[in-house]
Structures are given as structure tokens and as C-alpha cells.
Amino acid sequence: MITYQIKCFGVLSEIIGEQITIESNSEWSVEQLIKYLEKDYQKLESIPVKVAQNDKLLDESAILISGTVSMFPPFSGG
Amino acid sequence: MINRYDRHIKLESFGESGQQLLRESKVLVIGVGGLGCAALPYLVSSGVGTIGLMDADRVDKTNLQRQILFSEEEIGLSKVNCAIDRLSKLNAEVNLIPYDFDLIPENAEEIISQYDVVLDCTDRFDARYLINDACVRQNKPWVFGALYKFEGQVSVFNYKTGPTYRCLFPFNPKQSMLLSCSDVGVFAPAVGVVGVTQASEAIKVLLNLDQTLSGLLWCIDLLKMNTHTIEHTKNQKAIDQIKVSSHLGVEPSDYVIDFNTEINYENYRWIDLRELHETPQISHKLVDALPLSSIEDKKVNWSQMGNVVLFCASGARARKLAEELQRSNVFFTHWGAEELYKELIKHGA
Numbered sequence: 001m002i003t004y005q006i007k008c009f010g011v012l013s014e015i016i017g018e019q020i021t022i023e024s025n026s027e028w029s030v031e032q033l034i035k036y037l038e039k040d041y042q043k044l045e046s047i048p049v050k051v052a053q054n055d056k057l058l059d060e061s062a063i064l065i066s067g068t069v070s071m072f073p074p075f076s077g078g
Numbered sequence: 079m080i081n082r083y084d085r086h087i088k089l090e091s092f093g094e095s096g097q098q099l100l101r102e103s104k105v106l107v108i109g110v111g112g113l114g115c116a117a118l119p120y121l122v123s124s125g126v127g128t129i130g131l132m133d134a135d136r137v138d139k140t141n142l143q144r145q146i147l148f149s150e151e152e153i154g155l156s157k158v159n160c161a162i163d164r165l166s167k168l169n170a171e172v173n174l175i176p177y178d179f180d181l182i183p184e185n186a187e188e189i190i191s192q193y194d195v196v197l198d199c200t201d202r203f204d205a206r207y208l209i210n211d212a213c214v215r216q217n218k219p220w221v222f223g224a225l226y227k228f229e230g231q232v233s234v235f236n237y238k239t240g241p242t243y244r245c246l247f248p249f250n251p252k253q254s255m256l257l258s259c260s261d262v263g264v265f266a267p268a269v270g271v272v273g274v275t276q277a278s279e280a281i282k283v284l285l286n287l288d289q290t291l292s293g294l295l296w297c298i299d300l301l302k303m304n305t306h307t308i309e310h311t312k313n314q315k316a317i318d319q320i321k322v323s324s325h326l327g328v329e330p331s332d333y334v335i336d337f338n339t340e341i342n343y344e345n346y347r348w349i350d351l352r353e354l355h356e357t358p359q360i361s362h363k364l365v366d367a368l369p370l371s372s373i374e375d376k377k378v379n380w381s382q383m384g385n386v387v388l389f390c391a392s393g394a395r396a397r398k399l400a401e402e403l404q405r406s407n408v409f410f411t412h413w414g415a416e417e418l419y420k421e422l423i424k425h426g427a
Contacts, residue, residue, distance in 0.1 A: 009229060009297060009299075010226040010227075010229055011226060042342060043345070045342055045345075046342060046345045046385075048247055048248070050246070050247070050310075052306075052308045055306065055307065055308050055309060056308065056309045056310075057246070057295070057308055057309065057310040057311070070306065070308070072231075072295070072297065072308070073226075074203070074224070074231075074246075074247045075224035075225055075226040075229065075230070075231050076201060076202065076203050076206075076224055076226075077112075077201050077224060077225035077226055077262070077264050078109055078111055078112060078113045078198075078199055078200050078201035078202075078223065078224060078225060078269075
């Protein structure tokens with residue numbers, strides 16, 4: 001069983017929550033994780049989300065290992 | 079006589095030569111709002127030789143909570159002029175150059191070409207894409223800073239062949255651009271921390287130091303007191319595209335909403351620009367009537383409207399206005415009122 005602790009930043013923490021845990025039977029790609037979350041949180045479809053693991057931003061095709069995953073949106077305020 | 083920069087000169091990374099380098103440097107600060115007001119005093123006191131200040135806005139009462147260069151007596155006055163008044167008292171040696179207008183595709187490259195480093199202290203996505211593209215074309219590094227409530231992000235782009243803003247956040251018109259400070263509120267000290275960090279990164283770039291935030295996105299949360307430094311990578315294809323593009327920043331065609339792709343209609347406000355006498359009249363919970371002839375009188379605050387799609391009878395008026403506004407939250411559609419209404423009903427919006 002793969003467990004992802006999802007930590008959210010910015011507006012994502014208001015849509016998804018500051019931290020949630022997801023379990024899956026296999027390791028997911030970044031794209032699979034976002035698609036999974038979009039089912040529960042439709043607003044995500046309209047936000048450019050960046051996903052990081054071990055302090056590195058990942059491409060959509062990158063495979064996420066079990067553990068903490070951070071999700072960042074771009075900020076615009078100034 | 080003691081040198082006013084004595085405490086900098088004593089730093090190994092500075093020395094006399096570093097301080098002289100700053101004196102010969104030129105920095106352009108785009109946006110004299112919260113971030114600009116935080117960054118500018120440190121650039122000025124540090125002895126950066128020439129600093130350009132760009133902002134078309136005037137001081138507003140709601141600015142005073144975080145824009146610390148302005149006073150109550152200055153409400154209604156030009157931000158750039160007020161900031162220069164204050165900063166010139168801080169360090170008369172610095173050459174402060176006013177630009178009391180906005181950065182637009184027509185002036186961006188010419189102005190940016192005159193500076194060594196650019197600070198993005200704006201509060202709009204479209205301004206950031208424009209700064210990015212002009213800096214890539216002119217081969218200038220720029221320091222990005224942005225906020226969301228108690229959180230901030232800082233990075234250095236286009237420095238020593240490092241990644242650019244488009245490498246990190248490619249523009250996608252189907253993804254709504256997130257709200258600016260005027261919509262969601264912002265914690266004043268967070269603006270200060272991010273702006274001062276931008277000044278710090280700019281000075282490090284001017285001194286040619288390697289330990290900058292190039293290739294790194296620094297994130298801080300002043301509420302939880304967390305910081306994260308996230309590595310991000312370069313997308314050479316995105317950079318090459320900027321160099322050959324016919325347009326700087328967000329292209330006019332980027333503002334088109336394309337119904338061939340799936341969009342969530344509920345995420346937008348649909349603005350009917352037709353005059354009140356035009357038919358068919360539309361009544362729908364997502365549609366607001368805003369006749370084009372009334373827009374000037376109403377002084378519409380587009381930044382506070384969230385994501386909107388303009389439409390009219392043929393799309394011509396909607397396109398013209400969207401292209402004039404060039405705001406990342408304002409889109410248009412070629413669909414006429416009747417077709418659009420059918421689409422909204424069809425998708426159960």
C-alpha cells in the first residue's frame with residue numbers, strides 16, 4: 001500500500017485542506033495524483049498546480065514514491 | 079572619514095570593489111506597491127547607483143496598511159513621485175528615475191534594456207509574463223516575488239542561463255489565474271519579508287554571487303513560520319519560444335475561451351457587453367449585463383471580478399475590450415449571445 005501525505009500551499013490549502021492522506025495500491029505519477037484529486041475537488045481543474053517531492057518540483061510524468069507530497073499554486077499578490 | 083557603506087564593505091562578499099559594483103549598477107523596480115515599498119529602501123540605502131521606479135497608480139487609503147513609503151497626506155498623489163521624495167532623503171547619492179506609467183509590450187524591452195536587474199513587484203500575472211519575456215529577450219535577470227495572504231514566494235529568473243518564469247508556470251488560459259491582494263487580503267509583514275528578500279536577491283545578483291534563488295522557489299508562511307526551498311528546472315523549449323514569438327507577454331489570442339476544450343462554466347462570470355436594446359435578452363445566473371457604452375462611466379474594477387468571459391453578438395467588441403484590458407482574469411469568446419446561452423444550458427450551468 002502506497003501512502004501519500006499531501007501538503008497544500010496557498011489557495012490549495014483552502015480547496016483541499018492543509019494536509020490530507022491518500023492511499024493507493026500502486027505508485028502514481030504526478031498526473032494521476034492531480035486527476036484523482038480533481039474528482040473530489042473540481043476547482044483544481046482551473047489552477048496550475050505544481051507538485052514537489054523531497055524539495056524538487058516534478059514533471060507530470062514523474063512517479064511519486066510513498067511519503068510527503070507538496071502542492072503549490074502560483075501566487076499573484078504584490 | 080567613515081564610509082557610509084562601512085558595514086557592507088566589511089563583508090567578505092562585498093569589500094570596496096563590491097560596493098563600487100553596486101554604485102555602478104542599475105535596478106528597475108516594476109510596481110511601487112507593497113513589494114516595491116519593502117524592497118526600495120534597502121536598494122537605496124545599500125547604494126545601488128541608479129534605480130528606476132515604475133507604477134502608474136496613485137496612493138489609495140487601503141495601500142497604507144502595507145505600502146510603507148506613503149503617508150496619509152499623500153492619498154491621491156503619484157506613487158512614484160511620493161516614493162522618490164521619501165527615498166531621496168534616505169540616500170541622496172542614488173539616481174532615482176520615475177516611470178509613472180505601466181509596463182506594456184511596446185515599451186518593455188526598451189526600458190528593461192537600460193537596467194542590470196529587474197524586480198517584479200507587481201500584483202498581476204500578465205505583468206509577470208511580460209517582464210519575463212522582455213527579460214529573456216534582453217538577457218536580463220529578474221527577481222520574482224508574490225504573495226497569497228500570509229504566504230510568499232520568491233525566485234530569481236533568467237540568471238546565468240537559469241530557468242525562467244514560464245519554465246516554472248507555463249501560461250494556460252484554461253486555468254484561472256488566482257486572485258490578487260485586492261480580492262483576498264494580505265498580511266502586511268509578509269509583503270515586507272518578500273519585498274526585502276527580493277532586494278537581497280537583487281543585490282546578490284549584482285555582486286555576481288552564486289548563492290541566489292536561481293532555479294529555486296523559496297516559499298514562506300508567516301502564519302505557520304514554515305519555509306521551503308524547492309528546486310525547479312529549466313524548459314529550454316519554453317525559453318526558445320519566447321525568443322521567436324511575435325508578441326511579448328500574454329498574447330491577445332491567449333484570452334480566447336475555446337469551447338472545444340472542456341471548461342467549467344461555473345468558474346467564470348459571463349459578461350454581456352451588448353447594449354440593453356439588443357436581442358435576444360439573456361437571463362442566466364452566471365450572466366451579468368454590462369453594456370460596453372456604460373463601462374467607462376462605471377469605472378469597472380476588473381481585478382476584483384474574478385475570472386470573467388466577455389461576449390457580445392459576434393465577439394468583435396468582446397475581443398477588442400479583452401485585448402485592450404490585457405488582464406489575465408479577463409477572457410473573451412467569439413460565441414454570440416444565443417449560442418452561448420445554449421452552451422450554458424447544455425452543460426447544466
